[in-house]
Amino acid sequence: MLRTVFFTALALSTSLAWAAPDGKALYTTWCAGCHGVKGLGDGPDAAYYDSKPSSLAAPTYKRGTTDKAVLKVITKGLPGTPMDAFGDKLDEAQRGALVDYLKVLRGEKP
Ligand code: HEC
Numbered sequence: 296m297l298r299t300v301f302f303t304a305l306a307l308s309t310s311l312a313w314a315a316p317d318g319k320a321l322y323t324t325w326c327a328g329c330h331g332v333k334g335l336g337d338g339p340d341a342a343y344y345d346s347k348p349s350s351l352a353a354p355t356y357k358r359g360t361t362d363k364a365v366l367k368v369i370t371k372g373l374p375g376t377p378m379d380a381f382g383d384k385l386d387e388a389q390r391g392a393l394v395d396y397l398k399v400l401r402g403e404k405p
Contacts, residue, residue, distance in 0.1 A: 316389040318396030325385070326351075326393070329377065334400035344377040352400045360401065365394045 323332070329344070331337040334351035341348050349356060358364050358373075369390050372380030381390060398404040 316392040318392035319399075321385065321389055321393055322396050322400075325381065334397070346376050348377070351397050352402070354401055360397075362394050365397055366390060369393055 327338050328340040329336075329338045329348040330351050331341070331348075336348045336350040338348065354360075356365070356368075358368050368378065369385075370380065370382040372378050381393075385393070395404070
């Protein structure tokens with residue numbers, strides 16, 4: 296009986312750990328190609344586009360740096376620019392983790 300409780304708790308804690316999306320990994324996969332690993336707007340794909348990817352390491356963004364403003368850009372994209380909408384590719388928790396990781400790139404969080 297105790298064994299069952301222990302293993303259930305273990306399974307639960309590992310699945311919780313897995314459930315928290317890793318903002319840095321998501322950024323590397325979905326964003327760094329254009330925005331660059333450090334967010335400087337110098338990713339390898341940036342050269343293919345006329346409009347230059349914004350620096351996400353800048354202290355302020357054109358569309359604002361509130362969580363709401365950043366989440367909106369990530370979710371809806373910027374029509375007419377290469378900046379895609381990620382609302383249908385990434386779930387809410389993943390987009391939230393990206394909003395948080397951009398704070399690291401801006402130097403607001405360690
Ligand atoms: C195909 C290239 C490309 C990819 C991939 C891409 N972006 Fe962008 N992004 C851009 C471009 C280009 C702009 C600037 C558009 C403009 O202002 O003309 C931009 C703008 C932004 C802005 C607004 C910055 C400002 O100054 O207002 C944010 C925030 C942003 N991107 C976040 C992300 C995140 C997070 C990801 C990954 C989920 C991502 N982008 C993936 C090209 C890209």
